Amino acid sequence: MARIVMKFGGTxxxxxxxxxxxxxxxxxxxxxxxxxAVVVSAMAGETDRLVxxxxxxxxLYDPKEYDVVVSAGEQITSGxxxxxxxxxxxSARSWLGWQLAISTSDAHASARIENIDMAALEASLAxxxxxxxxxxxxxxxxxxxxxxxxxxxxxxxxxMAAAMKADRCDIYTDVDGVYTTxxxxxxxxxxxxxxxxxxxxxxxxVGAKVLQTRSVGLAMxxxxxxxxxxxxxxxxxxxxxxLPGTMIVGEEEIEDMESQLITGIAHDKNEAKITLxxxxxxxxxxxxxxxxxxxxxxxxxxxxxxIAHAARSTDVTFTVPxxxxxxxxxxxxxxxxxxxxAELVHxxxxxxxxxxxxxxxxxxxxxxxxxxxLGERGINIQAISTSEIKVSVLIEEDYTELAVRVLHxxxxxxxx
Ligand code: ADP
Ligand code: ASP
Ligand code: MG
Numbered sequence: 001m002a003r004i005v006m007k008f009g010g011t012x013x014x015x016x017x018x019x020x021x022x023x024x025x026x027x028x029x030x031x032x033x034x035x036x037a038v039v040v041s042a043m044a045g046e047t048d049r050l051v052x053x054x055x056x057x058x059x060l061y062d063p064k065e066y067d068v069v070v071s072a073g074e075q076i077t078s079g080x081x082x083x084x085x086x087x088x089x090x091s092a093r094s095w096l097g098w099q100l101a102i103s104t105s106d107a108h109a110s111a112r113i114e115n116i117d118m119a120a121l122e123a124s125l126a127x128x129x130x131x132x133x134x135x136x137x138x139x140x141x142x143x144x145x146x147x148x149x150x151x152x153x154x155x156x157x158x159x160m161a162a163a164m165k166a167d168r169c170d171i172y173t174d175v176d177g178v179y180t181t182x183x184x185x186x187x188x189x190x191x192x193x194x195x196x197x198x199x200x201x202x203x204x205x206v207g208a209k210v211l212q213t214r215s216v217g218l219a220m221x222x223x224x225x226x227x228x229x230x231x232x233x234x235x236x237x238x239x240x241x242x243l244p245g246t247m248i249v250g251e252e253e254i255e256d257m258e259s260q261l262i263t264g265i266a267h268d269k270n271e272a273k274i275t276l277x278x279x280x281x282x283x284x285x286x287x288x289x290x291x292x293x294x295x296x297x298x299x300x301x302x303x304x305x306x307i308a309h310a311a312r313s314t315d316v317t318f319t320v321p322x323x324x325x326x327x328x329x330x331x332x333x334x335x336x337x338x339x340x341x342a343e344l345v346h347x348x349x350x351x352x353x354x355x356x357x358x359x360x361x362x363x364x365x366x367x368x369x370x371x372x373x374l375g376e377r378g379i380n381i382q383a384i385s386t387s388e389i390k391v392s393v394l395i396e397e398d399y400t401e402l403a404v405r406v407l408h409x410x411x412x413x414x415x416x
Contacts, residue, residue: 002167002241003035003125007135007157010044011174012231013077016084022231023084025172026130030090032239037121037131037164039157040081042073047136047150063108067137067147071097074134074153082132092130095121097137097145102156104138104146111138111146112214113155116163125164133160154215162222169224170240171211172231177246178203178210180413181265186405188414192263194247194254199263199356202390206354207268211248219248251358261366262357262411267400269351271301272325273382275317276332278342281308288339289316289332296331298324302352302383302394313342317383319394322348350382351400354392355407367391373410379403 006029008022022038029036042050050070054061078094085092097104100121104111124131135153138146148155154171161169178200179189195203197220204213210228219226229245230237238244247253279285286305293300303318320328325346332344360366367384370391374381379402383394395403408414 001033001035003164004029004240005037005039005157005161005164005166005169006240007039007153007169007171008041008081008231009153009171009173010041010046012172013040013042013081014044016080018231019077019080019084020088022081022172023088023090024235025231026081026085027088027090028235029240030130032241035125037125037133037160037166038081039133039135039153039160040074040077041135041153042077046073046076064144067108067111067145071134071137071145071147074136078132078134085130085132090130091128092132093124094132094134095124096134098139098143100133102133102138102159104140104148106140106142106144106146108140108144108146110149111140113138113148113159116159118163121164149212149214151209151212152214154212155218158215158219158222158224158226161224161226162218167225168240169219169226170245171226171228173210173228174230174232175210175228176230176233176244178208178228178248178264180263181404181408182208182267185267185401186408189408190413190415192246194249195263196251196254196358197248198251198389199358200248202354202356202387203264203266206266206352206356206390206392207270208264208266216248223250225249260357261359261363262355262413263359264357265353265355265404265407265411265413267351267353267404269397269400270322271319271350271352271394272322272328272346272348273317273319273350273394274325274328274332275315275345276339276341276343277315277345278309278311278313279316280340281312281314285339286316288335290318292331292335293320293328296327298328298331302385302392304383316341319350319352319383349397350394351397351403352392352394353400353403353407354390355411356390358389360389360391369410370407373406374403377402377406
């Protein structure tokens with residue numbers, strides 16, 4: 001007998017027909033003798049709809065009430081799946097975040113899981129029931145409902161797997177694994193059999209939304225074995241324990257790690273670029289820009305400071321999440337005197353393209369291949385940032401798909 005967590009995303013839960021097919025898949029795992037906890041997302045599009053209601057009700061909505069509203073989508077699908085399982089002859093019970101309980105911080109809309117009380121769940125599993133758990137939600141120390149940030153059901157599933165000491169956490173979605181890049185953009189993307197935690201963490205953080213970044217960090221910390229696989233397969237699909245999807249693993253499980261230069265490419269259209277023109281070139285000038293942004297909880301990503309002009313002033317360019325652009329401009333304008341810039345220009349029509357691979361540690365030339373390939377296509381690079389296993393460039397948004405495709409070919413990632 002194995003203990004497994006099965007997580008089903010929004011498209012997998014979109015409608016009663018899909019939920020029935022999820023129930024059939026869960027039933028197969030139970031019939032194979034496994035103890036199963038299922039974590040579910042809201043139906044596709046539902047969370048967006050609920051967020052829309054909050055915005056419509058008030059642009060300055062209370063995050064505590066936002067969480068009450070947006071957590072509702074998962075409450076519905078968890079109940080429906082329990083009903084579908086019972087109808088299929090499988091004993092099942094749903095457990096909302098506050099019922100288990102899944103304790104989180106009180107950072108509403110982006111809460112962190114602190115503890116999962118396993119007593120009720122263990123009793124339910126021991127009694128042979130499937131536990132159905134709504135993803136994305138928890139409860140804070142005041143007993144109020146919290147949510148974990150968009151895409152957070154992945155994190156719920158990994159946290160549940162860690163708490164249950166599960167043998168595997170299977171993330172069922174609408175693609176059959178992690179690919180070298182988004183297969184919806186590059187049809188020649190290749191499916192990866194294995195990818196390291198570290199690479200998946202980088203890929204997720206630079207835009208590969210197949211797993212929420214925090215879920216990968218948690219899996220790495222807790223050593224949870226995560227598999228990404230498709231829920232869109234028939235009754236004759238191979239069982240999950242034959243590992244038909246992509247496994248996220250430690251580096252020691254990858255045989256020839258150094259031979260692969262680049263593992264994957266991701267893109268992110270959700271950043272905005274800000275340039276401050278003619279900032280004084282003196283000690284403390286950069287701190288005067290970024291300290292107030294940090295105080296306002298705005299995450300700055302790429303930063304470039306140009307060479308000083310003759311007038312001992314310089315231009316500073318950086319990116320922030322597009323959703324934080326208006327607030328960033330406000331904060332910077334408030335501090336205009338202290339910073340001393342002449343003009344602020346901004347641009348949301350940018351995209352960040354990133355190439356990721358642990359092979360970069362032992363190979364030179366990754367960045368230059370990227371720059372040359374983009375240059376040959378006439379794609380201008382507006383900013384660059386690097387880490388040990390990643391190179392990112394900022395380009396004009398219209399070139400996103402082209403850039404991802406030509407880089408995919410240039411690094412030899414295309415499927416045959
Ligand atoms: P779910 O609703 O199941 O959580 P998501 O929409 O959050 O699913 O994530 C799955 C999507 O991630 C896929 O449909 C795919 O378009 C996208 N994606 C982006 N990058 C990748 C990648 N490298 N490999 C696989 N899928 C990717
Ligand atoms: N339903 C939530 C969202 O759309 C959480 C999730 O699906 O992971 O963000
Ligand atoms: Mg998702």
